[in-house]
Amino acid sequence: MQRTLVNFALLIVVSCSAATRGYTVEDPTAGSSAAGPLNAQEILAASDAVRNPAKPFSVSLVLTEYRSAQQVDSDTLAIYSKLEEASGRYRTLVSYVGPPREAGKLVLENGSEMWFYDPSSEASIRISPQQRLLGQASTGDVVTVNFAHDYHAVKATAEEITDGDRTQRHCYRLDVEAAVADATYHRIELWVEQSSGRPVKGKFYSESDRLLKTAYYRRFQAELGRERPTEIVIIDGLTPTWVTVLRYSNYAWRDIPDSWLQRDYLPRFRPE
Amino acid sequence: MRATWLSLLSLAVSGLTVAQESDEAALAIADRTSSQPTVRRACIEYAEAAAIDTTYSDGSPSRTGGRASANIRCDGAFASGWRGVLSDRFDEFWARGISATSVNTLKEAYVSFRPSGPFLVDAGRINVRQGVGLAYNPTDYFKADAVRAVISIDPETLRDERMGTLMGRFQGLWSSGSLTAIFAPRVAARPTDAALNPDFGATNGRSRWLLTWSQRWSQDFQPQISVTGTEHGSPQAGLDLTRLVNRATVAYLEWSGGRSAPGMAIPSGYDMETAAFRSRLSTGLTYTTSYKLSMTLEYEYDEAAPGKEEWAAIRRGPIPSYVRYRKYAAAAGDLATRQNVFGYAHWDDVGIDRLGLTAFARFDPYDHSRVIWAEARYHWEHAGIAVQWQHSSGDATSDFVSWPTHQSWVALIDYYF
Numbered sequence: 001m002q003r004t005l006v007n008f009a010l011l012i013v014v015s016c017s018a019a020t021r022g023y024t025v026e027d028p029t030a031g032s033s034a035a036g037p038l039n040a041q042e043i044l045a046a047s048d049a050v051r052n053p054a055k056p057f058s059v060s061l062v063l064t065e066y067r068s069a070q071q072v073d074s075d076t077l078a079i080y081s082k083l084e085e086a087s088g089r090y091r092t093l094v095s096y097v098g099p100p101r102e103a104g105k106l107v108l109e110n111g112s113e114m115w116f117y118d119p120s121s122e123a124s125i126r127i128s129p130q131q132r133l134l135g136q137a138s139t140g141d142v143v144t145v146n147f148a149h150d151y152h153a154v155k156a157t158a159e160e161i162t163d164g165d166r167t168q169r170h171c172y173r174l175d176v177e178a179a180v181a182d183a184t185y186h187r188i189e190l191w192v193e194q195s196s197g198r199p200v201k202g203k204f205y206s207e208s209d210r211l212l213k214t215a216y217y218r219r220f221q222a223e224l225g226r227e228r229p230t231e232i233v234i235i236d237g238l239t240p241t242w243v244t245v246l247r248y249s250n251y252a253w254r255d256i257p258d259s260w261l262q263r264d265y266l267p268r269f270r271p272e
Numbered sequence: 273m274r275a276t277w278l279s280l281l282s283l284a285v286s287g288l289t290v291a292q293e294s295d296e297a298a299l300a301i302a303d304r305t306s307s308q309p310t311v312r313r314a315c316i317e318y319a320e321a322a323a324i325d326t327t328y329s330d331g332s333p334s335r336t337g338g339r340a341s342a343n344i345r346c347d348g349a350f351a352s353g354w355r356g357v358l359s360d361r362f363d364e365f366w367a368r369g370i371s372a373t374s375v376n377t378l379k380e381a382y383v384s385f386r387p388s389g390p391f392l393v394d395a396g397r398i399n400v401r402q403g404v405g406l407a408y409n410p411t412d413y414f415k416a417d418a419v420r421a422v423i424s425i426d427p428e429t430l431r432d433e434r435m436g437t438l439m440g441r442f443q444g445l446w447s448s449g450s451l452t453a454i455f456a457p458r459v460a461a462r463p464t465d466a467a468l469n470p471d472f473g474a475t476n477g478r479s480r481w482l483l484t485w486s487q488r489w490s491q492d493f494q495p496q497i498s499v500t501g502t503e504h505g506s507p508q509a510g511l512d513l514t515r516l517v518n519r520a521t522v523a524y525l526e527w528s529g530g531r532s533a534p535g536m537a538i539p540s541g542y543d544m545e546t547a548a549f550r551s552r553l554s555t556g557l558t559y560t561t562s563y564k565l566s567m568t569l570e571y572e573y574d575e576a577a578p579g580k581e582e583w584a585a586i587r588r589g590p591i592p593s594y595v596r597y598r599k600y601a602a603a604a605g606d607l608a609t610r611q612n613v614f615g616y617a618h619w620d621d622v623g624i625d626r627l628g629l630t631a632f633a634r635f636d637p638y639d640h641s642r643v644i645w646a647e648a649r650y651h652w653e654h655a656g657i658a659v660q661w662q663h664s665s666g667d668a669t670s671d672f673v674s675w676p677t678h679q680s681w682v683a684l685i686d687y688y689f
Contacts, residue, residue, distance in 0.1 A: 060309040065625075066301050072625055074653075076310035098310030099653050100318070100688040104347070111491055112516055120345065120359075121431040122401045130520035130560040164299055216299060233302040240294035245302045249309060258447030259390055263494070264486050265445060268384075268392060270347065270355060271312065 040153035043172055046197035047190065048148050051217075052090065053224045056082040056256040059248050060097075066243040075102065078271055082256045087111065088149050091261040095271055106266050117266035124263050129184075151188065152179045161191055163200045164218030164233055170194045171201075185212070199229065204237075211237035223251040314348035322423075322684035324367075329668070329678040337367030339423065345380075355384050359399075361433060363421045374467040375421040380436045392443045397470070399436035400454065402484065402498065403526050404512045405554030407614040407634070408572040408607065410528035411510035413482055413500045414456070415605040417463060417474040424682075425645055425662065426632070437475040449487035449494070456480045458503060478503040492516055498528075506531035506547065517557070525555040535576045535606060536586060536597050550575040552606075556614075564621055570614040574607040580638040583609045587639070587669040594669060608671050609638050626651050634672055641666025641673055656686045 058080045065073040076097040081090045092109045096102040104119040117124045156172040163169045176188040186207040191200040202215045213236055217229035236242035320341040327334040345359040359379040366372040382396025403409030407427040418434035439456035460473035480502050488494040498510035508530035515523045529551040537546050556570030578586055586594055601608045616632040631646040642665055649658040660682040666673045
């Protein structure tokens with residue numbers, strides 16, 4: 001499970017905006033900007049920009065997992081991420097900080113190319129997106145998704161919902177469908193606040209249209225130049241008492257050379 | 273009809289209410305979360321204790337024993353651009369009726385310097401591990417004689433617990449690849465069993481060099497090409513390739529080739545006239561299911577190892593020659609016969625979180641011997657427990673029968689400080 005959540009964390013971090021496509025907002029009076037109303041895909045891209053800094057950065061992440069309200073696990077990760085201009089995707093290096101059993105392990109995600117590195121054997125192992133669910137180096141896909149890059153927002157509907165901080169928010173509900181064959185989710189429902197472009201809530205579905213998980217984005221605060229969510233609460237779709245809290249801290253701009261983000265650098269990587 | 277619609281509406285409303293309640297409960301749990309990031313540590317230490325029970329094929333009574341181990345790995349900066357790495361393991365073995373033995377394994381001890389440019393220089397004992405294969409790695413050129421204390425036949429454990437080689441290493445990195453040059457000098461002629469000796473005779477018994485070039489040509493194509501040479505030996509070339517077949521499957525291929533003598537001739541000193549171009553290969557597929565089960569099937573080939581007829585002749589021949597060859601092949605990390613098949617499975621969170629099952633089997637198609645190894649492991653934040661089982665089957669001198677051991681059980685506990 002922890003590995004799955006790592007992937008989810010990656011998803012959160014690596015989602016970014018890219019191409020925009022011409023789908024219209026169902027409520028044409030909402031979502032106006034200086035340049036005119038945003039279409040659904042532009043709203044999706046705007047919510048990506050809220051989550052993800054455009055310049056290379058690092059962030060600490062603590063994943064705390066609960067089963068039936070009892071804490072069962074907690075991991076600390078350091079994440080280094082950099083937008084690749086050519087592809088519009090982030091390349092991400094995840095470093096395990098704790099617990100001690102996992103410390104020093106690395107996962108490099110570079111599109112569909114993923115490597116897991118274990119310092120005890122100095123071995124780098126190629127892993128598949130599905131294998132990320134295992135963690136060896138293992139890891140999922142729930143999350144490799146680049147929302148505006150890998151998905152089409154086909155419709156935006158104005159809705160009012162209660163956010164993760166129990167405040168009523170005027171949102172667009174985006175109906176998002178996979179745009180690439182290897183997208184992790186078949187479809188997503190994403191609620192984005194109309195006034196700010198903040199992601200508020202997401203529901204993620206499998207190909208069989210089963211709800212895999214619900215995510216609440218909350219605790220927004222100023223990080224790297226704008227208000228960003230610093231906590232995501234994930235609720236398992238099948239077992240709602242299975243809850244994981246992802247808490248982000250220590251955001252910082254980073255000089256991340258491209259040469260870091262390749263397999264051959266993994267044995268060399270030493271966080272500063 | 274109206275009643276049906278009302279029932280459906282009622283169901284939908286009650287479902288929505290349940291979802292809202294569970295979401296609220298989850299958010300309430302999150303409200304109480306007060307986790308802080310763990311601070312990165314320069315050193316990670318852990319201890320392990322194991323109880324071992326071994327049964328034999330020759331009718332000897334089963335034997336019980338144990339092992340206690342301590343492991344430390346430190347990695348930290350000590351000046352601008354400089355860092356040091358130290359990794360060491362100490363094992364104490366004992367068994368009923370046999371005096372206890374101690375083995376220290378100095379796995380790594382080196383300093384690394386990174387000037388302002390894209391270059392790195394390292395010096396000291398470094399564990400350089402190449403190869404994309406899971407169990408057999410023809411391009412892992414520094415694997416020979418590197419394992420001082422065999423605590424498991426699990427390939428992953430063998431890789432983890434081996435010694436590095438004393439060397440100087442230069443690496444240049446650019447955005448899509450790297451070039452690495454290594455020179456490992458001859459330091460001592462013979463290995464030693466002395467408990468606390470760093471055993472440079474095992475890892476640096478001859479001078480060696482290695483050049484490795486890696487270049488990313490596309491999103492999914494980054495071959496790694498190596499050339500290596502050894503004192504009194506012919507250069508060998510190597511290639512490592514991986515490919516994503518689909519979202520769940522990775523294919524890999526690892527090849528090494530060059531002039532070399534037959535493996536059987538090496539331990540007794542060989543005549544170079546027997547040397548010829550010989551290839552070694554490891555290739556396989558790893559498939560992962562959506563429920564965290566990962567499976568690998570690997571085919572292994574070593575042209576320098578005896579084929580079916582030669583292997584049969586070796587087994588029928590003088591026992592000292594047979595034993596000498598087996599010891600050589602095991603220490604070199606090469607196959608004992610020309611072909612092997614390896615199957616591996618790992619399953620995480622089996623039924624409950626943190627419970628992992630691992631199993632593998634190796635099979636020799638010539639003598640039909642096989643070995644099976646399985647482990648169940650559960651861990652908490654600091655402590656972990658595991659049970660391991662190993663079973664060999666085949667004739668007395670066959671590939672995977674470590675005569676006279678027939679079966680062993682290991683129960684172990686570890687603790688990360």
